[in-house]
Amino acid sequence: MTIPIKQITLHKLNMRLKNPFRTSFGTLQDKEFFIIEVMDDDGNRGFGESVAFTSPWYTEETVKTNQHMIEDFLIPILQKNAIYHPDEVSELFSSIRKNNMAKSTVEGAIWDLYAKRKNIPLAQALGGTKSEIDVGISIGIQPTTKDLLRTIDRRLKEGYKRIKLKIKPGHDIDVLREVRAHFPNLPIMADANSAYTLEDVEHLKQLDELDLMMIEQPLGHDDIVDHAKLQAELKTPICLDESINSFADARKAVQLSSCKVINLKIGRVGGLTEAKLIHDYCLNHEVAVWCGGMLEAGVGRAHNIALTTLAGFTLPGDTAGSSNYWEQDIIQPEVTVENGIIKVPHAPGIGYEVDEAILNKFTVDVKTFHF
Structure with missing residues (x-):
C-alpha cells in the first residue's frame, strides 16, 4: 500500500540558542533551519528537520543549499514516484549526489508519517527495542577553565552520563588534564572537529594518560586513511564523525581500522535508512x-x-533535553532528561506533537507543494 502524499509544506525557522555554541570553527547563536511537513490524504502529518548550518563549516551543505535541493530536486522526485516504505526514499534520491542533510530532512518526515499511518512509535518502526536511553551532553569551548569546570559540575548534577568537550590546538591537553584532575572518574570525550594533522601525533599521544572514552575526528573532515595511521599510534579510541557520510564510508573505516567508534548523525549520513545500515x-x-x-x-x-x-x-548520545538549548522548543511535551535518561515516547510517530503556535512564532517563511 502506497504512502499517499497530498502535500508538503516547508517551514523556514530562525531560533536563538540560549547560549552561544563555540567550536574550533567559530561561534553560533542564531540557528536557521527547516521543518518539513508531509501530509497524506487522511490528514496525517509527518515531520522532519534540517540540520545544516548557515555556513558550510561542518559539511559543504548550508541552509540555502538545503532549500534549493529540497524544492528543486527532492520534492519533484516524490511528486513523480509512488512510495510504499520509507526505505525506498534513499534509493529514489540516489540520483542526487551527496546533499545528505537535504535528503534526510525529507526522508525523516516520511518515516514519521509512515509510523503514524501504522499507529506505531517511530522507534518501533525502525526496529528499536529500548524504552529509555542514556544521554550525555556536549559542552562548547568556555571563556576560562574555571567556567568549564563549573559547567561540567552543573551538568553532572543534572545527571548526564558523560561529557563531550570541544578541543583545538592551544586548548586541549592542559584543559583536559585540569578536567581529569577535578573529575577523576568522569567519562570524557574530546571532540577536535578536524583541528589536527599527522604532524601532531606526538602531541596527541598525551591523550593516552587521560583515560578518555575517545577523541572524535582529530584529523581531516574527509579522511579515513590518516586516521588509521593515528589510531595505530594511540591507545585512546578514535571516533569518526565527519568522515562517515554513508554505509560505504563506515565499511571502509572499519576495514582499515581507522576508528573504534562511530558517531552516527542522521543528517550527515542522509537519513534513517542509511543510519540503520x-x-x-x-x-x-x-x-x-x-x-x-x-x-x-x-x-x-x-x-x-x-x-x-x-x-x-x-554509548550515551548527545540528545540532551530541549531546555539546554531553547527558551521554547517547537514540540509538546519538550524533551526532558531525568538522571541522564530520556524515556522513549510511546505515541505514534516521533511521539511528540509539534506546537503550531510556537512553530509559527519562529517561522520566517512557508512554502507548500501539492501532489
Missing part, C-alpha cells in the same frame, strides 16, 4: 556507535531518540 554493520563488527547532536530543535531531537533505541547504541 551503518548501525547494523557496526553491531556485527563490534564497533561502538552513538548518536551525535546537531543543535536540533524538537523534531530532530525526537528522530535522534528513536534511532538510539536500536541495540547497537551502547
